[in-house]
Amino acid sequence: YEDPTSLLCKLQQRSSISTYLTKFESLANCIVGIPAQFMMSCFILGLSPAIRQEVQVLQPVFLAQAVAYARL
DSSP states (O other), rough: OOHHHHHHHOOOSSSSSHHHHHHHHHHHHTOSOOOHHHHOOOOOOHHHHHHHHHHHHHOOOSSHHHHHHHHH
């Protein structure tokens, strides 16, 4: 048994944003009751350092915003 929450927290972007987002969403859909802010933090922390920095500067409020900023 692998805990989807811990896998989500450990997930790292290794290729494209699309691939990372697909894996992130797949794990996130297995988790119930996690606050939206926590999900967004996990998403941002898993991004590659350069993209993470750019997204953090833009200070997204929602996960959808963080995803859109990462895609830029």
